[in-house]
Amino acid sequence: MKLELQGITKVFGSLVANDHIDLVVEPGEIHALLGENGAGKSTLMNVLYGLYDPDDGQILLDGTPATFKGPGDAVSAGIGMVHQHFMLVPVFTVAESVALGYEPTGTGGVLRLEEARRRVREISDRFGFQVDPDARIEDLPVGVQQRVEIIKALSRDAQVLILDEPTAVLTPQETDELIRIMRELKDSGTSIVFITHKLREVRAIADRITVIRRGRVVGEASPTSTETELASLMVGRSVSLTVDKEPAQPGEATFEVEGLSVVAPTGTVLVDDISFDVRAGEILCVAGVQGNGQTELAEVILGIEQADAGSVRLDGKDILGTGVKERLRSGIGFVPEDRSTDGVVSSFSIAENLVLDLFDTPPFARGVSMSPARVTANAEQRTEEFDVRHTSVHDPISTLSGGNAQKVVLAREMSRPLRLLVASQPTRGLDVGSIEFVHGRVVAERDRGTPVIIVSTELDEVLGLADRIAVMYRGRIVGIVDAVGEDGTPVSRDVLGLMMAGVPLEDAQQQAAQHRSVLGAADLGEEQA
């Protein structure tokens, strides 16, 4: 099916989120949509999926104008979407979620649960998703939930599939797998609109690339462009894609974890007797596939998850017995992996979200009275510094694009004196320009002598930021490696990818020699370009 978007315009109050956007997606084409945070990508896709009514412009499917009153119409017309923020009901099972997806389509009414279960198994087996149709959504790690979204879309026989940052939580091997799936879909005539901030992926798979900036199409790029060229077209300036940092000058270990275990109420061991330390002025990256205990590890450090055994010491003091507020006040900066549930209060304004844990302390409050002027002034300063694209700091944070909401969380957590920074997926959803800025801030925090823990599924981020890397698999630390070996060679991404699948270091090194990932090949392309 040929898809044409003509002159699509979408306005929110005084903000023109989409300004006469034209986009043509040919049958069987993988079309990447690139743009900085807040450029209008998700808005455009929400128009295409029937979630937003455009203020102007039209959608043509095989040359015929189509009007979507809601996602049901879009799905019936053969359009599928995997959202950046999952739209799954937590108490449902996987099969129920998929069955629910069929109901509004008008393609056969309510699908029996058995049938949905069968489809989940079939798609899961075919693409190696390893998703249990009877698992409850709320029990699944974020990464698996995203696979359920992909299964949902695939199960509806979409002819145009919109993937909004689909690889954000996948391992390199899983990303390779998804890329193969995307190619299979393409070969069968399915068109894919692919939103991503990962330029390596764009180069590996896109047939065509459209770049939008501040709501307008600013150009098409060739998939043979280098990452540097794509980055500067996206953000309108040159961007450094590598992290600029000097070797660490670490001091004493001021943060220590010993024999830490976390057991779920069901008896599942989530964190299994792990020990490590982080020195002042050092970045330890915790790498791993989503759902291997990193989330719980980070949450135990802040106190929103309870430890079942072990100790966690900051500046020599065991903090496990203290409350969350006390830990934040003692200088722990915490960026949660899921900003929408743990990072922001969506009905609060941008300004309020920037002082969530500080609103009752000076300078934002004196005694019992809060100072709105100081809260506003703080917000103006932080949003400027972190380049949060917004209309007013008094608008609800829910009106921000995903990347800009993330920048609010980072601005709040990284703008006070810290004794420890724990950031999970700090740059998830950020554009290349914002990643450059945030990585710079993380390194500056390290260089101020703060121990830093970065939990990331993003290998480029791990390799760029880490002084040491701890890889977690099934609640245990598979190994801790120096980011750069004694001979000056950086640890390879393939080795880390294999360790993330539970392969011990030495075996991973052997296997990596025999395995060249799809994205590894893209690396070569970059070198040759």
Ligand SMILES: Nc1ncnc2c1ncn2[C@@H]1O[C@H](COP(=O)(O)OP(=O)(O)OP(=O)(O)O)[C@@H](O)[C@H]1O
């Ligand atoms: N419901 C809304 N109300 C008000 N403004 C909105 C709404 N939805 C989006 N916007 C604004 O529209 C602009 C485009 O947002 P959009 O989410 O489309 O960006 P994006 O390109 O997808 O960004 P990101 O890469 O951060 O996800 C942003 O400035 C955002 O604040």
